[in-house]
Amino acid sequence: MEILQTPLKKFYIKTYGCQMNFSESEIISGLLLREGFKPAEDIQEADIIILNTCTVRDTAANKIIGKLGELKKLKELNPGLILGIGGCFAQAESEFLCRKAPFLDFIFGTQNKLIIPDLIKMVESSRISDDYETVLDISVQDESQFEYTDVSYSNPVSAWLPIMQGCDNFCSYCIVPYVRGKEISRLPGDIIQQVSGLAERGYKEIILLGQNVNSYGKRFSVKTDLQVTFTELLKNISNIEGIERIRFITSHPKDLSDDLIDLMSTEKKICKSLHLPVQSGSDRILKLMKRQYTREYYLGLISKLKTKIPEISFSTDIIVGFPGETEDDFNDTVELVKEVRYEQGYLFRFSVRTGTAAEKLPDHLSEEVKKDRLWRLMEIQDRITEEESRKYSGKTIPVLVEGADFKKEGEHLTGRTETNKIVIFNGSEKLIGNIVKVKINRTTPYTLFGEVI
Ligand code: SF4
16 A cells, blocks of 8 residues: 655745844754755745844845735645744734734744744644644743754855854844843853864854854853853864864954954964944944944054954944934044945944834934935945955965856856955866965956966
């Protein structure tokens, strides 16, 4: 007798927002694979769809609301579909979601991704018993949130690795401390073990993630007397054989220590690029933003870094049109951008997040003014990005080969420089996972093109 097997359920995860969210989607994906689910090629063929959301900016929140309309239609066509939503937007707007999107099957918060397989089981059994309602769990979990055992990494060479959760800084515009909770670091032993495992599997690059990596070690996930700083953690990771590059994101300027700058200047494995969000070049606005540093302090850091690590490249985040920002404040930001010469700038216009301190500030600016300032700053940053990119032309630089576009002939390998520039070049796919020397022949603002030497 032929035994008919039920086909495995297929899942599709759509991720919005920062690297932390993308990394958490890799963790969710690993969990579902372990439970026997299969990844779907696209959203149409999925039996389970999960949105991992962001609420840091308006654009992400608007996209998510738009996506919910699409999901509703899919569910009407296929009532057996299981729909889940989680992450920052779901944490902040769970009530709104329950009211406006009752077709969702489960909602999870920023700290309970590990229970997603249980949530799916609850949905399935509630359907059998006809006792159906959206399953909601946005509770704050204990240290078990850090048990990442079966992560499904999307890159075969370079792995994102969260080393901490949450943030204690409460910058006045930012929703993160409200949706991700207080800052908690993973135990160094667990991190080292995970990195060693990745090295054994052939990973060459580790990107350490946290909302504020520089303050790693302030509070651990379990009660302990351990005292380990971020610099010490980096030193230990640098000693792991097989790992050739280490990056980290995000650094808060107020916590960037001299020890860390010294280590960056001497340790070859630590990449010479730094994402250092400045947010504004005006002291008055920095104070209103509660950023806890001044323009002079920030520029002092940049100068120290440029002196000790001459080849270093910088990227940053900037918010224009913060409440009360005058044309003079904006010009301070413009001048700072010209002085630092970031290779890349992530520029945004201020959008108010409900419940943050900035919501209550007076003198919110019109959208027209904010847009105008954003365009002006973008024009300047785009020019700097292009000029800085052109400096690579004719140089021969080490590139970590990350992958290949197998559909293309000729220039089809992709990799990154130490300074985090994408490079496209020709060569054998056997080079994936190696650091090779590439001569740069052509540049665009965000991509370099070259040939292997
Ligand atoms: S440091 Fe400030 S901007 Fe960054 S996550 Fe924490 S509160 Fe938000």
